[in-house]
Amino acid sequence: MKILTFTGRTPSEALKKAKMEIGDEGMLIETREVQKKSLGKAALYEIVIGIEEDMIPSTYKKTQKPLNKQKPLKQESEEILFDISNAAKQISKISDVTAPQFEYGSKRETPIAPALEPKELKEIKQEINKLTDKVKIIQNMFWDEKSPDLERQIPSEFAEIYRLAAQSGMNKEHLDGLMSVTLEHMPLKMRENSATVKRYFQTILRKMVPVRIETTPNVGTKKVIMLVGPTGVGKTTSIAKLAARYSYLMQKKYKVGLVVLDTYRIGAVEQLMQYARMMKLGIETVVDPPEFSSALESLKYCDYILIDTMGSSPYDKGKIEKIYECLNGNTSEYNVDVVLVMPSSIKYEDLKTTYDNFSTLGVDTLMFTKLDETMGFGNIFSLAYETKKPISYFSVGQEVPEDLVCASSDFLIECLLNGFNRSKV
Ligand SMILES: Nc1nc2c(ncn2[C@@H]2O[C@H](COP(=O)(O)OP(=O)(O)OP(=O)(O)O)[C@@H](O)[C@H]2O)c(=O)[nH]1
Ligand SMILES: [Mg+2]
Numbered sequence: 001m002k003i004l005t006f007t008g009r010t011p012s013e014a015l016k017k018a019k020m021e022i023g024d025e026g027m028l029i030e031t032r033e034v035q036k037k038s039l040g041k042a043a044l045y046e047i048v049i050g051i052e053e054d055m056i057p058s059t060y061k062k063t064q065k066p067l068n069k070q071k072p073l074k075q076e077s078e079e080i081l082f083d084i085s086n087a088a089k090q091i092s093k094i095s096d097v098t099a100p101q102f103e104y105g106s107k108r109e110t111p112i113a114p115a116l117e118p119k120e121l122k123e124i125k126q127e128i129n130k131l132t133d134k135v136k137i138i139q140n141m142f143w144d145e146k147s148p149d150l151e152r153q154i155p156s157e158f159a160e161i162y163r164l165a166a167q168s169g170m171n172k173e174h175l176d177g178l179m180s181v182t183l184e185h186m187p188l189k190m191r192e193n194s195a196t197v198k199r200y201f202q203t204i205l206r207k208m209v210p211v212r213i214e215t216t217p218n219v220g221t222k223k224v225i226m227l228v229g230p231t232g233v234g235k236t237t238s239i240a241k242l243a244a245r246y247s248y249l250m251q252k253k254y255k256v257g258l259v260v261l262d263t264y265r266i267g268a269v270e271q272l273m274q275y276a277r278m279m280k281l282g283i284e285t286v287v288d289p290p291e292f293s294s295a296l297e298s299l300k301y302c303d304y305i306l307i308d309t310m311g312s313s314p315y316d317k318g319k320i321e322k323i324y325e326c327l328n329g330n331t332s333e334y335n336v337d338v339v340l341v342m343p344s345s346i347k348y349e350d351l352k353t354t355y356d357n358f359s360t361l362g363v364d365t366l367m368f369t370k371l372d373e374t375m376g377f378g379n380i381f382s383l384a385y386e387t388k389k390p391i392s393y394f395s396v397g398q399e400v401p402e403d404l405v406c407a408s409s410d411f412l413i414e415c416l417l418n419g420f421n422r423s424k425v
Contacts, residue, residue: 002053007034007046012120014047015127021060026051028127158183160194161201161417168416170378171348174385178204202413209381209409212365212390216252217303224296224305224334227367228323228358229341231311234369234395236268238341239308240275242393244401246304247279257282257299259307261292261326272308275400289325296332307336315357324361337364339392344368348379355387363387369395372403377416396425 004022008014011031018026026049037043158179165175182201190196217223225242227235239258247256258281260272269285276283282302284295299305312319327336340363342354355363366389368380384391394411397403405411405425414424 002051002056003029004049004051004056005046006049007044009042009044010120011045011047012124014045015124018047018049022049022051022056025055155183155191157191157194157197158201161198164417165201165378167376168378168381169348169376170416171382171386174382175378178208198417202417205381205413205416206409208385209412210384210388210390211407211409212392214392214406216250216254222300222303222305222334224307224336225339226307226309226323226327226336227339227341228309228320228361228363229311230313230343230354233311233341233343235311235341236271236275236308237398237400238367238369238393238395238404239272239306240279241395241401241404243275243279243281243304243306245404247281249401254303255301256304256306257284257302259284259286259292259295259299259305261286261307261309261323268308268310286326289322289329292326292329293331296330296334305334317357320358320360327361338362339365339367340389341367341369342383343370343373344377344380344394345370345374346379348382351379351383352386355383355389363389365390365392367391367393367395367407371396371405371415371420372422375419377412377420380412381416396420396422 004018004026006014006018006021008017014031015028028047029050030048032046032048033043034046035042035044162175162179165178166172178201182197182204186197186200190200227239229235243256243258246254256279258272258276260269260283273283275281282299284298286292286295296305309323310319312323327338330336338361340355340358340361342351346354355366366384366387368391371377371394380391383389391407391412393407394405395403396405411424414421
C-alpha cells in the first residue's frame, strides 16, 4: 500500500485534491491540522490516504522517495496499524459531528465552521462510510497475521467474521468446519466485501441451528412440559413465564396446571405456589415418584401441565435419578416433553457436560436462560449443533412474563454476530 498526503485549507479541499489526483480508490487514514489559523495566516490541513499501488492512476506523478529513505516494511506496517486506529478515532469523531467543528486535543478549538459547509460534511461522511469497510478489512488482515493458531490462511474479507465467531465461544472444530464450507461454497461475487461475507455466513449459521417451533395443543390433547437442569438456572422463573404465556398472552387462553417435584426445599414449593395463586392455576406437589402419575391425572382438565423440578448439579446423580423414576413410572396417558434448561453464561464444554449428565432423562428440547448476562452466544450454537437437539425458548431477563423469547435461529445468530439487543426481542 502507498501512503500519499494532500493538503488544503480545509479537510474537504484536501480531499477534493486527492480525488482529482488519484480518484475514488484511496482510503482516508488520517486528517491533521498542520498549521493553525492565526492572524493573517490561513489554516492548513493534511490528509493521509492509503492506496494500493496498482490503483494509482498513471496520471498521478509524485516523486518517489529515494530507496534509502523508504521505511522498512515492518515499520511501515506498524505505522499503518497505528494510523488505522487513529483513523478509527477520527472516523467516530467526524461522524459524530453535527455542527461544523472539529475537536483537537483536549480542548475544543474555535469552530472552523466557515470552511466546512454541511454539504461538504455530508460528502466527507459518505466517503468515510465507503472507506470504513476498507479499514475493517485491513484491521482484520493484521489480526489475521498475528493469530498464531490459524491453520490456514483466511482471506481478509473473512477475517472479521472469523474473529466474531471465534470470540462468541463457538467450538473451534465447528467454527473451522463452517469456515471451510463457507469458503468452498460462497459465490465469488459475494466475496467482495466483509458485509456480504457476513450476510452469507449468517445465512449458513441460521440453517444450522435446530429450533423447535412452538405449537399449541390440538383439541382433546394436552402438552405436558417438564423443565430440568442445574440449580439456579431459572427453571421456576421460566415455568412462571410459560404459565403466564399459555394462560394469558396467546390468542387462545389455555388452562394451565403446575406440578412441583422440588419438595426438598420448602422455599421452592412456596415460590411456585405464589405464582400459582397470582395466576389462579391448579398446582400439585410430588414427594415420591409413584405420586407423579396421579398428579398428572388430577390436572387432566388442563391444556398445559408444567412441571418444575429440583435443581441438581450435573454430578448429583441421585436427584437426576429421582426425576428419572418419575418419568419412567409415568402410567398416565400423557407424554412428557423434557426441556433441559441451561444458562447461556457458561462455556461450551460445561454446557456439553451438563447435557451429557441430563441426557439420561431423554431431553426433547433445550432452553437457554440469562441471555441478558452474556456476551458470546457461540456456546449455545455449538451445543444445539452438536447434540442436534432443537432449542425451544430463550430467557432474556428476570421479569415474569415478558423476558421470554420463542426460539428462532434468526434471533440466536443475530445475538451471536451482533450481540444481545433487548430492542430486537
Ligand atoms: N438475569 C437473568 N436472571 C434470571 C433469568 N432467569 C432467571 N433468573 C434469575 O435467576 C435466579 C434463579 O432463578 P430460579 O427460577 O429460582 O432458578 P431455578 O432453576 O428454579 O433454581 P433452583 O430451583 O434452585 O434449581 C432468580 O434470581 C431469577 O430471577 C434470566 O433469563 N436472566
Ligand atoms: Mg426452582
